[in-house]
Amino acid sequence: MPLIKLNFLYGCVAVSMGLNSSLVWAAKVDIETQPIQQLIPIKVEATRTNTTYMETPASIFRIESPKADQFAQVNLTELVKGIPSVQLRNRENYAQDLQLSMRGFGARSTFGVRGIRLYTDGIPATMPDGQGQTSNIDLSSLDHLEILTGPFSSLYGNSSGGAILATTKEGQGKDSIEMSYAGGSHHKNRAGLILQGGTDKQNEPSYIISSSYFDTDGFRDHSGANKTLNNAKLTWNLDDGSKINWVTNYVNIDAADPGGLTRAEWENNPKQVAKNVMDYNARKKIDQTQTGVTWSKPINDQNELYAMAYVGQRQVIQYQSIPDMVQKNPNTPYQAGGVIDFKRDYYGTDFRWTGKDLLPKTQFTAGVSIDAMNEDRQGFQNFNDQGDKGIVGALRRDERNTLWNVDPYLQASWSFLPKMRLDTGVRYSNVHYKSKDRYIVGLNGDNSGKTTYEEILPSVALSWQIVPLTLVYASYTKGFETPTFTEMAYPAQGGGASTLDLKPSKSDNYEVGLKSSNRCGDFNLATFYIDTQDDIVAAENMGGRATYRNANKTLRKGAELSWNKKLWKDLSINTSYAYLDAKFDTKVPKLGNVAEIPANNLIPGIAKNQAFIGVTWQPELGFYAGVDTHYMDKVYVNDINSDSAASYTIASVYTGYVRKYVDWSVNGFVRIDNLFDKNYIGSVIVNEGNSRFFEPADGRNLSVGMRVSKQF
Template identity: 25%
Template sequence: MFILGLKFDTGLLMKKLLTGCLILSGSLGFAQNKQDSVKRLKEVVIQPYFSVQPLIRATGTIGLIGQETLDRQPGSSLVSAVNTVAGVRMEERSPGSYRLSVRGSLLRSPFGVRNIKIYLDDFPLTDAGGNSYLNALDASGTSQLQILKGPHGSIYGANSGGVILIQPNGEAADTNYVAVKAEGGSFGSFRENVVLNQQIGNYGLNITQAYQRSDGYRDHSEMDRKYFQALQKWDYSKNKALKVLLFYSDLHYNTPGGLTAAQYELSPKLSRPAAGASKGAIEQQAGIYSKTIYGGVSHNWRISESFKHVISVFSSYTDFKNPFISNYEKRREFSLGLRTYVEYGKGTQNIDWKIDAGLESMKTSTDFDNFDNNFGRPAAVQALDELNASANFAFVHFSIDLHKKLLLELSGSANLYGYDYARLAPVTVAKKTYDFDVQLMPRVALSYLLTPRTSLRASVSKGYSPPTRDEVRASDHVINVDLQPEYGWNYETGIRYISKDNRLFADVNGFYYNLKSAIVRRLNENDAEFFINAGGTRQWGLESTIAYWVLPEKDFGLLRGLQLKSAYTLSHFKFDNYTDRSDDFSGNDLTGVPKNMIISSADILLPKGIYLFMQHNYTSSIPLNDANTAYAKKYDLVQAKIGWKNLHLGKVPVEIYAGADNLLNQKYSLGNDLNAFGGRYFNAAATRNFYGGMLVRL
């Protein structure tokens, strides 16, 4: 790698940097003898299955992204923060266009998020059609993410990949403040956000406003998003609480389109050019225009010390427009749903147990209107369809804790999914209904405290994911009633260690997931997508996470704190019994999944609130088609951020910061178009870029 004409070995560079930090911490930190000034590290707690519990007791493999991690990463998106979690990969084909995968294939996600269930606080962000508008959210409105890896459908409904629980601003805060942040950077990027948090007695209010724009690295990759979010909490009696969540998002981003290998090597900034009768991305003004309003109300009633009831109602409306190369699509989507459960629990000196039982019901109605795209304007009608998706499941979750050492969880759900559809044009087709068979999704899991600081865990769970609305009715405009759900069994085990002083955290787990009838994306000669069921996959994986405070945070010395982190992912994922027409892909590497990913970082704290953060991301080569005849090259990403917190403008506290991404100026594609027709796989990511900003907190 070359920086300013000098050659560097990336691994050696990072090794020397971290080694130097270790030596520095030893010479400057431990020589001091002021233990009373060292800040106590808090125990990490989570809430994956209704109740708060220490992370070390969790029966599942959980990735936690807290506010400190979010603050250290670039604030323009969640991509860098999410990719710090082993087993998770988030991609950005162009600014605003996200894809997310937990332990598996991106084949189902030409854009967006599928086969993963997402909740925003108490409310499902994933609609009944299986789609999650994750890119509607602004990163500034999020304070924490919990990523439950592997199938957890027993209490969260159908999913074959995992569950993401997003905690919005204001959920945990109980202080009064106003924070204003502004940031600018390379390629015309700018973002600002304002957060207001007020606690008045038993009433809490958090309001987040954000605006973001970027010209993008590539031609025709501009984006902008206007965002507003409000969370209100009212403990209106001793045992009753009401919560209201609302957000509005107005998102637009252009889609430059995929490039062939030759185009990518010659001019990676290029948008997709015209080819033959097919117009280019700029000519067709290809892009996404999406306006979403979402609201939810939740009520929590603690009926007695042992018994409580929670009920949530929620609704959303999305106005979606997508001028594309071959057509212009308009969608109007309305969702309405309810989630409720009761909990009963008892505890003695040696045994604690509780049971949760409930249901979730949702319906999403979608109007699809497709037209010819006449240079960014809708023209002649191609197809008009109405599709209503319904998602209903009942669940039960039982846990018993024996002697505060052995935690056993038994849970399951009965899932009923279906849809009805009608075609209005070009030929009228009367409404038809299609319901999938009821699917039972059990989960058995346990964790055992081998020592007070070491736990072992194991689980067996079933994954199940029906085809989404956009797979049943893909961009080829065919209602595919033959597409079947994917399903499979997941087996995993792991060990977790947290040192007595909470300085060292280590988590290692292995899993095997045998997925059947895997849903795979295809493109036809007109670039229209459609989906088929592949034979299945065999997914062996290993994930490890380690975080160590080499020097705990303290109030004296030149080096005030040093934390090192590393996350490693090994994905040995293969197709199993997969034949497409005359092609046999059995035994091939799973498309879109790198075999190895290593994310390492160093967080250095200095006097006067100065901090330095460095991170290295190694991603191995990625198969781009099922035949494994095309690969994206491996890459190394290095990013850094430096900031100064304890500044003041008069009496107003101010933080300033500056950062850089892709310091090694790597050429890489962060979001490949898999199985792309004509070999248009590549969406080039930004070259070396910089940003800087200021945060004022009142």
């Protein structure tokens, strides 16, 4: 880092820590007379403590949805940039969703999101077993995101190595209609429609209804996809202070799965796919509907109630590229076939009470969270006796899976001194699994079973507001992560159709941080140390089927730094850097065909260093523009660290124009990603058994779009 920049940062920290009263006073006056230098004080929802960002003793970030279009609003990767220790990778594979990890949690996932909690308008987008997806987050109606990068398990329980809370907009003002279109490279097309309006009548809700359709041929061969996403939100603000949100979401995805490539295949042609992927027409179809209600009511100045309830259904059919000879092998009668077909019903509720000043300068929150899901899962051969491939063949698996949890929790916050606060919490997390095997044929015996995982999860954080604009804090939390049903579906060394042998991982999380907001900008620094026992890690991955095992001990430690500032008028800068050392702290013995993992090997799928810098010119009207650059360190592809995806630096640039006239608004943009056409690996498939670890990223690609809205 250049010396001038270091000196500038040191100077900002010195101002924020108040080396003398005149500096503190000067900073305060500057902010009061020039509010553009500081973010408007806003309360964050992720820690459920009703505090502002500057009072929150955790590494938390808020991303506002841009008022002017900068991207096509298809993937969360377009919006989530520059958050330290958040590694969000676009696989260029719409059959497998994005690859998301925070401080290394979730890096093992071959599809979807694991180890991290996702919520939209307070409704979970993560199943009770810890499996989640980002595909149902509607970017076109999004208001903001809150990202909690560290575990705070007393808040969220199982699989909370971090959390993303998406909040969609509420209908406001006059009724309006908005139409949008964006297109780009590889025949990408996205069309959207939004209807919205506010109300000043108690018996009528404000509303926002969003619908979009997206399709693409895909960057790689056999990677085309189409997606329909609908989201509706009704909001009632009642006379008694109550607020009700009713949110309904529907997503349908039909996508080809290009799979991974070997290094030689990638170097030869990054757009190609393996022959067996084409032979079996690997693909996935997803259909999900979810609805939920949140209700909050202040009883008086001291007490408030909150309730949430949701219900949903998810159906998936996936055609994998597992060769028929593997499924015909008489030595593997338990082989569950190359087609996965399941239907999942899920539902849950959360009740909590918050009391303020029941004791001097205290706040208490007590609640209980209940979640459940029922799943009918079947497996079929992906061929028939006539030699046809990529179809639903003979039944090879049939089971009924159920899961439920009842988690009581308690939080307390005590401002025991004017500038110091103690936040504590405890949650009893318990997850109950049961599997009923309905396919007992020949040597394929009864693999029914049940198990319960439970843990008491404490947390404590001590914070000190040194001056009004600077907070230092230290925290400890106990983390807990159970395996998902998908991870328990296939044993690492053969066996039955399901296994309950995987243990939950447990972690001790320590964090020390400093955050400041002053005339030098907004500054956040956090260091962390995470010691995990029985970490759930990938064992092997063959033809799209992954197996998992426990590692005795892993260690994650690192630092996060971010800084953003309004430089001049409408010109702003956003920068971040993260260092993450994630390794196996002890040797993991060989298990069947799965190799031994030496101690001190790095955990695959995690970059040790990442950095971001973005500069934006963003006036309310007229032309706007921006450029950002992202660096990602190399990533190992397997536990034995025998190969890796190289580090890369990529840049993006965009420009657009906003025009408003009476009740009309027009916004058009042009964007180029991977500006210098870097050939790099976007994500990796950890421990892929055929050495097809690599999922190539797109080259230089263009997107253009326009949005037109009319108020009535």
